[in-house]
Amino acid sequence: MAERLLHQKMEQALQKQIGYLKIEGQVSNSQLSRLQMVARQALSTGDCDLVMSLLNKLPSNASGQFERAKINDISLKQKLDEWLQNPMSWIENSQTVQIADVERSITDKFATQNKLAEKYTLRLIMAVAKKATKEKKNDS
Template sequence: MIGGFNRKWGLPLPQVPALAAGTAIVFEGFEIDEAQIQQLEYRGIGERREDGFGRVAVNWLKKEKFLVSLPKSSSSSSLPCLKKEGSHLLAEQMAQRLLEQKLEQYLQTRVGRLSLDEGISNSQLSRLQSVARQALPNGDCSLVISLLNNLPSNARNQFERTKIGNKSFRKQLDEWLENPTDWIEGITEVKIADVERNFNDDRAKEDKLAQKYTLRLIMAVAKKATKEKK
């Protein structure tokens, strides 16, 4: 039984019987020419054809038997090999985006577990964010390292006495900046067809992917600490 709803009237349509999609009907001793077949398939039959009902195909499958065979097993990888340059380029772009998505999710999870103790002013946090943001486009961690190495004594003491976990904030920043891949854990490689990517492969090193996400981690931690102070 097929029903429906008329939005113009705001009323349900009367239910009527209809043949289920995929129904096959056989007519024996009946002839139909090509022109009639084309007309039937173009126009359809029955009611509510404007809603998609009444679509028919005539003599669609003429073969009575089909041969099916299983593919030969192969010891090689089941991943398809991309032969066209455009397909390979598209797979690389997809793998890159998927890798960045995993890194983004991991970054958010990591930031949620980190917090700073009292001891550092908002002005120092703001300055740290500003330099990290400046370094982000090129993944240049040396800018933040230079900032930390040239702090006046009062500001340096704030970074030293502020704790993040069981470490001083200064020590943690040094570890992140000197070894930007060490804090990223549990992210396996990404595979799209025969294209493999991970956060520390040659492409990632060239793009300084780990450095950029390390700078974003520092910015996010500083921003979170500023909000918590407010």
């Protein structure tokens, strides 16, 4: 039950984070959907390296799009790198729940073994790509 509550709390943190993010600049829909697809593949294992690998191997044109696009005045590529290298960077340390004598936290052994921070970071990246695609449609 504590695990379920922790997941709920993380879900709320994810939604809150997405609400705060303002994405500016243009990244092509094909690059955004590729980012989403690779993040979805990585989700089952919580392996952030798959997305890092995609970002590091982008052709110069695509890489330039990720560099020029901004999230809250930081380049999209830099922000994604930051999240992938340190999945805890966007998660508040207060992500702890306690039910009776069972306490679960985003930093405890259970969460680390299950790669919760990584999985929620990958979900955040998927949501950012989706939001960027949606905002682009609204602009046109």
